[in-house]
Amino acid sequence: MRFSPEAEKVxxxxxxPGNVRELRNMIEQTVLLSRDSVIAPEQLSLLTGLIKMNQVDRQKENMDRFPLPLQGxxxxxxxxxxxLQALEQTSWNVTQAAKLLGLTRDxxxxxxxxxKLEPSSSQ
Incomplete structure (x- = not known):
């Protein structure tokens, strides 16, 4: 038996939190109840924390993405x-705006x- 790449990631x-004992118990239970030679993430549902955490991770990934409109x-x-937003938010402080955007000042x-952005261009 082996874990699928997705199950390994989970x-x-x-x-x-239960350390090695929790891991050992989960693997034992999964192996005993599994009918396949490859263990998928769905079979790890014995530990609801695994599945919930995986769902939360997916939601976080989606929240970090900007939706691309169909029209482009x-x-x-x-x-x-x-x-422009970063500059306006920082009252045109270039150093602070650069930090907000993860850029260098230059x-x-x-x-x-x-x-061609200048303080007067935002008005």
């Missing part, structure tokens, strides 16, 4: 809008020049 991502977008417009200055 097992590796679980914090195992202009990446330059999105970038310009984010730069990179943000480059983008400000590229999109």
């Amino acid at each position: 097992l590796l991502n679980y914090s195992w 977008i202009s990446l330059e417009k999105v970038e310009r809008d984010f730069v 990179t943000l200055r480059y983008r400000m020049d590229k999109y």
